[in-house]
Amino acid sequence: MTRLLYFAWIRERIGKAEETLALPAQLTTVGELVTWLRARGPEYAEAFARPEVVRAAIDQTHVKPTAGIKGAREIAFFPPVSGG
Amino acid sequence: MSVRVETADFDLSREVKNLVGARTDIGAIVTFTGTVRDTAKGQPITAMTLEHYPGMTEAELERVEAEAKQRWPLQATLIIHRYGELKPGDNIVLVVTASAHRQAAFEAAEFLMDYLKTRAPFWKKETSAEGESHWVDARESDDSAAERWQR
Numbered sequence: 508m509t510r511l512l513y514f515a516w517i518r519e520r521i522g523k524a525e526e527t528l529a530l531p532a533q534l535t536t537v538g539e540l541v542t543w544l545r546a547r548g549p550e551y552a553e554a555f556a557r558p559e560v561v562r563a564a565i566d567q568t569h570v571k572p573t574a575g576i577k578g579a580r581e582i583a584f585f586p587p588v589s590g591g
Numbered sequence: 592m593s594v595r596v597e598t599a600d601f602d603l604s605r606e607v608k609n610l611v612g613a614r615t616d617i618g619a620i621v622t623f624t625g626t627v628r629d630t631a632k633g634q635p636i637t638a639m640t641l642e643h644y645p646g647m648t649e650a651e652l653e654r655v656e657a658e659a660k661q662r663w664p665l666q667a668t669l670i671i672h673r674y675g676e677l678k679p680g681d682n683i684v685l686v687v688t689a690s691a692h693r694q695a696a697f698e699a700a701e702f703l704m705d706y707l708k709t710r711a712p713f714w715k716k717e718t719s720a721e722g723e724s725h726w727v728d729a730r731e732s733d734d735s736a737a738e739r740w741q742r
Contacts, residue, residue: 586728
């Protein structure tokens with residue numbers, strides 16, 4: 508089981524802050540996971556409509572879409588950060 | 592070395608006093624305070640709400656702080672970043688750097704701000720005078736400010 512977290516407008520569009528899912532074994536990268544999530548429903552399709560503006564972190568470290576997800580406990584999706 | 596992410600406001604002079612303590616070897620202390628502007632793209636705003644990723648935020652700020660410590664001879668650093676609903680004029684972020692000489696303290700403070708803006712997982716939502724709210728886009732200028740430190 509993998510814990511997925513959503514923040515800011517991605518959280519609002521999906522309608523939840525987090526969920527724990529059994530991810531299909533054939534998913535190997537963050538980019539593939541995004542594609543799979545988009546097919547889960549219209550709210551996911553809307554949240555991930557522009558994957559180029561979605562950032563990801565695995566186990567609380569920034570990663571690129573090509574990053575592997577094997578062994579990840581926590582995968583987060585969020586817009587580009589805007590703190591400070 | 593210290594990082595705090597909290598809703599409460601901070602008091603600049605008290606934080607500096609606590610950070611320095613009884614040390615007498617510090618020659619330069621630089622502080623930066625970021626505050627909420629009352630306009631966004633020329634339009635008045637009434638509130639700014641900051642969301643963050645608990646756990647990762649602290650981890651990322653600690654990584655940024657450790658990187659600064661590697662690059663400059665810093666005797667003490669402090670990063671405080673607030674979250675939750677803030678009003679125009681409220682404090683958002685405090686960065687303090689202390690070093691024997693001013694150049695390291697100035698540069699490290701700027702570095703910490705540039706890096707935290709592009710790496711710490713915070714997101715801002717602004718509320719307009721009409722009560723409408725929208726998420727603030729990350730600025731490309733923030734990326735280029737952070738990139739100039741890359742080596």
